Amino acid sequence: MPPPALEPVTTDGEVLLTVEDLHVHFFTEQGELPAVDGVSFSIKRGRTLALVGESGCGKSVTAHAILRLIPKPGRIVRGRMVLYSRRAGIIDIAALDEGDDPLYQVRGGLVSMIFQEPMTALSPVHTVGSQISEAILLHREVTAATARRMGIDMLRRVGVAAPERRYDQFPHEISGGMRQRAVIAMALVCNPELLIADEPTTALDMTTQAQILGLIKAFQRDTGCSVLFITHDLGVVAQTADDIAVMYLGRIVEHGNVRDILKRPGHPYTQGLLRSLPSLNTGDRLAAIPGAVPSLTAIPAGCGFHPRCPHARTGLCDIGGAPALRALAPGHSVACVRAEEIAVGNNHAG
Ligand SMILES: Nc1ncnc2c1ncn2[C@@H]1O[C@H](COP(=O)(O)OP(=O)(O)OP(=O)(O)O)[C@@H](O)[C@H]1O
Numbered sequence: 331m332p333p334p335a336l337e338p339v340t341t342d343g344e345v346l347l348t349v350e351d352l353h354v355h356f357f358t359e360q361g362e363l364p365a366v367d368g369v370s371f372s373i374k375r376g377r378t379l380a381l382v383g384e385s386g387c388g389k390s391v392t393a394h395a396i397l398r399l400i401p402k403p404g405r406i407v408r409g410r411m412v413l414y415s416r417r418a419g420i421i422d423i424a425a426l427d428e429g430d431d432p433l434y435q436v437r438g439g440l441v442s443m444i445f446q447e448p449m450t451a452l453s454p455v456h457t458v459g460s461q462i463s464e465a466i467l468l469h470r471e472v473t474a475a476t477a478r479r480m481g482i483d484m485l486r487r488v489g490v491a492a493p494e495r496r497y498d499q500f501p502h503e504i505s506g507g508m509r510q511r512a513v514i515a516m517a518l519v520c521n522p523e524l525l526i527a528d529e530p531t532t533a534l535d536m537t538t539q540a541q542i543l544g545l546i547k548a549f550q551r552d553t554g555c556s557v558l559f560i561t562h563d564l565g566v567v568a569q570t571a572d573d574i575a576v577m578y579l580g581r582i583v584e585h586g587n588v589r590d591i592l593k594r595p596g597h598p599y600t601q602g603l604l605r606s607l608p609s610l611n612t613g614d615r616l617a618a619i620p621g622a623v624p625s626l627t628a629i630p631a632g633c634g635f636h637p638r639c640p641h642a643r644t645g646l647c648d649i650g651g652a653p654a655l656r657a658l659a660p661g662h663s664v665a666c667v668r669a670e671e672i673a674v675g676n677n678h679a680g
């Protein structure tokens with residue numbers, strides 16, 4: 331099936347992907363749970379968008395939707411996801427059916443993903459190399475010998491020492507850091523236009539974490555690919571991202587340029603995330619956000635963040651629907667009904 335004819339969402343040729351009003355619901359015994367509840371963002375060519383937020387806010391579900399990998403009982407109930415691919419033209423990913431050629435192209439190399447759990451991305455019963463070669467052979471018409479050479483080259487590029495030997499080893503025979511590099515090699519070997527990295531450095535030591543971030547950056551510099559970088563850690567965002575989208579309870583509550591948001595966060599949730607970063611000196615968390623992310627079965631009325639928000643006003647923040655994203659400054663949007671007042675207060679305070 332050819333890509334569907336679409337009005338471009340934007341005339342900006344530099345945009346690679348736009349996600350518009352995406353809703354992903356899980357149909358469970360507890361009811362219909364809106365894990366992603368009207369998410370919109372775009373990713374520019376060659377740039378990195380960080381998707382941040384606490385556990386359970388919908389980051390991975392958003393990423394899986396882009397690859398149409400939402401497991402049952404989940405379903406995309408609304409929204410568009412348009413990829414402006416240089417190789418394959420315009421593809422509305424949300425409109426594709428399983429088995430459509432463009433979906434095969436999207437999964438087969440236009441978009442690739444470093445999954446959150448590296449061990450689940452690797453099969454324990456096959457060698458590292460055979461899994462990388464399989465990824466190559468699935469999408470490229472090359473001989474097995476060429477796939478082997480490409481796989482070893484890619485392992486070398488992602489910093490695996492003695493790649494010829496590692497190639498023939500099983501995942502349990504190599505260290506956690508090596509395994510994560512092997513998973514990254516699998517994601518990069520198809521030369522994606524969009525790389526989705528879902529918490530690629532969680533559970534790695536600081537040195538390995540810095541190396542992994544460095545090699546994603548180097549790949550991006552070499553190929554011009556875009557990156558959707560998912561993390562709950564605003565600390566790594568400053569080093570990796572151009573833009574940030576902050577998610578809370580399935581919605582984007584703040585969106586903009588990384589420097590603006592880290593310097594002048596507009597949403598009380600983003601402010602809380604920044605305050606809860608571990609201190610550089612002591613490693614202690616200075617001020618954790620009180621409470622926890624509510625369950626999707628009990629989403630608060632009004633602003634979903636109001637039970638935890640130090641600026642919440644009864645009768646204003648706890649009624650009606652969730653606040654919409656509004657521009658606080660050019661290129662900087664915030665979903666908070668009190669955003670302007672809070673910004674003025676912060677300026678006076680600081
Ligand atoms: N298969 C499923 N069935 C029901 N609910 C699900 C399913 N998968 C995810 N969810 C729910 O969707 C919400 C978003 O989950 P998601 O995995 O996207 O969070 P996340 O932001 O990636 O969190 P983390 O930082 O822990 O990875 C959560 O409330 C989760 O419980």
Ligand code: SF4
Pocket residue numbers: 597598599633634635636637639640641642643646647653665666667668669
């Ligand atoms: S809308 Fe109200 S509760 Fe929500 S973040 Fe803004 S001030 Fe806090």
Ligand SMILES: [Mg+2]
Pocket residue numbers: 389390391446528
């Ligand atoms: Mg996740």
